[in-house]
Amino acid sequence: MLRKIAIVTIVSIALLSPKAYPEKSGADTDWYPFVLSENLDQNSPANIGKLVLDPPAGKHGFVKVKDGHFYFEDGARAKFWGTNLCFSACFPSKKQAKMMAERLAFFGFNAVRLHHMDFFFEPNGIFSDIRSGWKDPQRKKTGVLNPIQLDRLDYLIYQLKLRGIYIDMNLLVARHFTKADGVVGAEKLGMAAKPVSMFDSRLIALQKQYAKDLFTHYNPYTKSRYCDDPAIALAEITNENSIFDYWKWNRLNGSLSGFKKDSIPYYYTKKLDTKWNDWLKKKYGVVDRAKEARPIYKLRALYPPDRIKDIEAFYTNLEKEYFDGMTSFLKKDVGVKIPITGIGGSPTDRDIDAQESCDFIDKHAYWDHPGFPNSGWDRDDFRITNKSMLEDAGLGMAHVFKKISLSGKPRTLTEWNHCYPNQYAYEAPALMAYEAVKSGWDGLFQFAFKHMFPDPYKPDNIDSYFDIIANPQQLILMSVGAIIFIKSDELKGSIEPGVLKIHYPLLTGAVGFIKNKPLSFDGIKITSDQDGVVFLYSTDNRPIDRSDRVVLAMLGGVKNQSSGWKNGKFDWGASPASLKKLNVAVRLGFGKKFKIYELGPDGKRGKEIVATFENKAIFFSTKSSCSPWFEIIAE
Numbered sequence: 147m148l149r150k151i152a153i154v155t156i157v158s159i160a161l162l163s164p165k166a167y168p169e170k171s172g173a174d175t176d177w178y179p180f181v182l183s184e185n186l187d188q189n190s191p192a193n194i195g196k197l198v199l200d201p202p203a204g205k206h207g208f209v210k211v212k213d214g215h216f217y218f219e220d221g222a223r224a225k226f227w228g229t230n231l232c233f234s235a236c237f238p239s240k241k242q243a244k245m246m247a248e249r250l251a252f253f254g255f256n257a258v259r260l261h262h263m264d265f266f267f268e269p270n271g272i273f274s275d276i277r278s279g280w281k282d283p284q285r286k287k288t289g290v291l292n293p294i295q296l297d298r299l300d301y302l303i304y305q306l307k308l309r310g311i312y313i314d315m316n317l318l319v320a321r322h323f324t325k326a327d328g329v330v331g332a333e334k335l336g337m338a339a340k341p342v343s344m345f346d347s348r349l350i351a352l353q354k355q356y357a358k359d360l361f362t363h364y365n366p367y368t369k370s371r372y373c374d375d376p377a378i379a380l381a382e383i384t385n386e387n388s389i390f391d392y393w394k395w396n397r398l399n400g401s402l403s404g405f406k407k408d409s410i411p412y413y414y415t416k417k418l419d420t421k422w423n424d425w426l427k428k429k430y431g432v433v434d435r436a437k438e439a440r441p442i443y444k445l446r447a448l449y450p451p452d453r454i455k456d457i458e459a460f461y462t463n464l465e466k467e468y469f470d471g472m473t474s475f476l477k478k479d480v481g482v483k484i485p486i487t488g489i490g491g492s493p494t495d496r497d498i499d500a501q502e503s504c505d506f507i508d509k510h511a512y513w514d515h516p517g518f519p520n521s522g523w524d525r526d527d528f529r530i531t532n533k534s535m536l537e538d539a540g541l542g543m544a545h546v547f548k549k550i551s552l553s554g555k556p557r558t559l560t561e562w563n564h565c566y567p568n569q570y571a572y573e574a575p576a577l578m579a580y581e582a583v584k585s586g587w588d589g590l591f592q593f594a595f596k597h598m599f600p601d602p603y604k605p606d607n608i609d610s611y612f613d614i615i616a617n618p619q620q621l622i623l624m625s626v627g628a629i630i631f632i633k634s635d636e637l638k639g640s641i642e643p644g645v646l647k648i649h650y651p652l653l654t655g656a657v658g659f660i661k662n663k664p665l666s667f668d669g670i671k672i673t674s675d676q677d678g679v680v681f682l683y684s685t686d687n688r689p690i691d692r693s694d695r696v697v698l699a700m701l702g703g704v705k706n707q708s709s710g711w712k713n714g715k716f717d718w719g720a721s722p723a724s725l726k727k728l729n730v731a732v733r734l735g736f737g738k739k740f741k742i743y744e745l746g747p748d749g750k751r752g753k754e755i756v757a758t759f760e761n762k763a764i765f766f767s768t769k770s771s772c773s774p775w776f777e778i779i780a781e
Contacts, residue, residue: 190749201310204376226589228257254628304367465500511543575627619704655681678702
């Protein structure tokens with residue numbers, strides 16, 4: 147995703163008037179600052195990576211597809227709980243790479259999607275700016291891999307691999323082809339030359355060269371080419387690309403038709419027509435239909451039904467030829483050994499049909515993606531619905547695969563986000579993980595961990611609708627989601643009006659509208675004075691009722707200091723990031739005594755919480771504490 151809302155599946159886009167937003171108040175009396183340390187204690191009981199990761203990545207062999215799911219070569223099931231790195235975040239300094247890898251592992255991510263590497267020239271992208279003194283970008287050739295950027299990428303992959311974190315490698319995402327690349331009308335094609343990049347031979351040749359150069363690159367830190375490294379687990383040919391969407395948007399007709407000024411250039415509409423007539427001749431022996439393959443989508447009812455049916459089949463075939471050719475090239479000519487999908491975030495069922503030769507199907511989904519009524523991507527002037535997924539009849543983006551026939555292919559969701567500053571964003575990690583387990587998904591990649599990554603950078607405030615590197619609410623809850631998705635096989639849970647309850651041996655709790663609603667599980671009783679999330683999970687791989695070391699995670703809202711809505715505009719506030727205070731009362735009736743300690747922003751043990759033990763049960767409250775997580779350890 148690149149600051150766009152056009153092709154992604156965006157759920158809940160009806161916008162409230164500014165008056166519907168809760169206005170910013172004065173003092174943040176119900177909030178407390180909580181900035182997660184850059185140097186998290188690796189021995190902390192909250193280090194979920196020790197529970198869910200299996201380092202180093204690649205130890206089980208390459209990822210393969212079997213029986214509609216991902217498996218490693220040794221037969222172990224492969225499930226990916228991931229996030230995205232975008233733009234310069236894919237090319238951190240060595241110090242930053244180590245910090246980022248440790249942070250990702252700590253919160254339980256076992257996969258990273260490398261996204262938008264191809265947008266910029268150095269130092270924010272992967273391409274060398276071989277004509278840096280030239281101002282006209284059309285005179286600059288793209289596709290030349292920069293050795294400094296590759297070294298940064300190599301070291302990042304090495305650090306991730308050491309910690310058991312796999313890679314989803316994206317190919318054509320945001321490359322801006324140029325005249326210097328030998329591309330006709332390049333200045334009018336835009337990001338990734340969509341959808342021309344799916345049928346123009348020159349653009350496809352450029353994609354193949356980039357893919358070959360990237361996958362055959364030797365990483366000196368892992369001592370392996372990317373195509374020979376089983377830590378590189380998945381590959382995506384293109385991102386959010388679709389001929390069908392451009393047809394629906396009436397952008398295939400050429401600017402001369404007067405229908406769309408942002409249509410693909412006339413040079414490519416003629417190519418499209420030539421391919422259409424060749425397809426008709428192959429199917430019928432003669433060209434006995436209209437010469438153009440571009441009827442106005444909104445007026446398609448005026449065309450003969452058989453012509454519309456043929457056009458849909460033609461577009462499907464055109465995409466299929468692209469995916470077949472790219473997949474074959476990657477596997478046979480380049481030596482890629484891992485599952486490949488055609489489109490990251492397949493927009494339509496027809497696009498999915500075209501990916502018959504691909505190994506898995508991917509979708510994207512967002513809940514409460516911001517809308518911009520006046521100026522695109524104005525940070526202060528945007529609209530959201532501020533609605534809950536758990537109150538939505540369709541559970542929002544959690545049912546993104548519900549109506550899709552996948553023909554036995556694995557399913558991944560490589561972009562999803564319950565976008566900030568929606569006040570119910572705490573719902574998403576547990577709900578998405580729960581639905582993924584219940585429905586048998588194979589990978590989820592939150593969007594995003596970080597976009598641009600300046601050096602130096604201090605993750606102490608939320609500066610994006612999407613990025614969670616400095617969002618303590620989302621990071622801590624991602625660790626809960628990691629346990630649910632990676633560790634659970636048989637999951638007991640229920641969704642009642644506004645509340646998701648989950649109970650299985652390693653983890654128990656609830657999310658949603660839980661304010662003053664007593665929650666009871668086997669031997670456990672929990673009451674919160676605020677809506678949000680409360681989970682208990684074992685950190686010694688034993689069921690909670692037999693565990694000697696349990697963590698309590700409890701979170702509500704999150705925001706920056708002094709942030710909020712005012713007169714319909716959003717003030718992002720300033721550091722530090724802060725959490726809404728929850729007062730939670732807990733009873734554990736396991737017949738043994740525990741000590742309870744706060745955990746600090748670095749994950750280290752803090753002050754002890756007073757607890758009482760009677761009738762073989764321990765009782766304690768978090769009322770006197772300002773922390774979202776606690777260690778519960780047997781005496």
